[in-house]
Amino acid sequence: MLLAIENVLSNQELANVRGLYAKARFGDGRVTAGELAAKAKNNLQLAANAAETQVLTGIVHDALHCNPLFVSAALPKVVCPPLFNRYVPGMDFGTHVDNAIRISAVTLRADVSGTLFLSEPEEYSGGELLIEDTYGVQTIKLSAGSLVLYPSSSLHRVEPITDGHRDVAVFWVQSMVRDIAQRSLLFQLDASIQGLRARSPESPEIVSLVSTYHNLLRMWADI
Known part of the structure; x- marks a missing residue:
């Protein structure tokens, strides 16, 4: 990327x-x-x-x-x-x-x-x-x-x-995430979350998306 x-x-x-x-x-x-x-x-x-x-x-x-x-x-x-x-x-x-x-x-x-x-x-x-x-x-x-x-x-x-x-x-x-494809997916997901927060801060989907982001990061991160 x-x-x-x-x-x-x-x-x-x-x-x-x-x-x-x-x-x-x-x-x-x-x-x-x-x-x-x-x-x-x-x-x-x-x-x-x-x-x-x-x-x-x-x-x-x-x-x-x-x-x-x-x-x-x-x-x-x-x-x-x-x-x-x-x-x-x-x-x-x-x-x-x-x-x-x-x-x-x-x-x-x-x-x-x-x-x-x-x-x-x-x-x-x-x-x-x-x-x-x-x-x-x-x-x-x-x-x-x-x-x-x-x-x-x-x-x-x-x-x-x-x-x-x-x-x-x-x-x-x-x-923290060695694989470039995984980093790219996390970046795209984070950008989507931030965009949704800006447009619709009360959207119930935000919690689910943030949970998915952190669970993927937990799966892929090496710290």
Whole structure:
């Protein structure tokens, strides 16, 4: 399931993040890539132990866990500390698949990948995120503060930057529900429940649907 979520960061949070990016010192992004990914990866990245990284991680994690659409779609068990990346002209990230296991401050199985956009689309040329799914190649270039989630098993790439700079935070989620089809069904069911609540909050079917949701989650969740 590929899902775009708008306004994950508030205007103030986004301003704080961009302020930290403006004074941060970036290094070679290949230091955190696997053997094959390192051959395709060409970008800049904040060091994990940089002071800005710690503050940025807190902002992003808080925003994610407060976003009901993210929680419903990813059903997060563990969210790894994000990587804070910058692409400048000539940089790209060739076609690759994310590592199944992420080993850093937190070790997890990567079920869901996320890219949180920190630059506005008009601030750079090129740099589109291309994700291959069952419907073909999807081209993603979202507004600053917006997020795209997609299966970590997806082949994807970042097109070369030709002008400006592209700032993003990327992260991975180990979901409580490992199976992508089960997660998708739960997400659709939750969306239907929320829609019914909004249109008809006294509907007697709500209790039955919520019961079904939680019993399926109880059956499928690994915590």
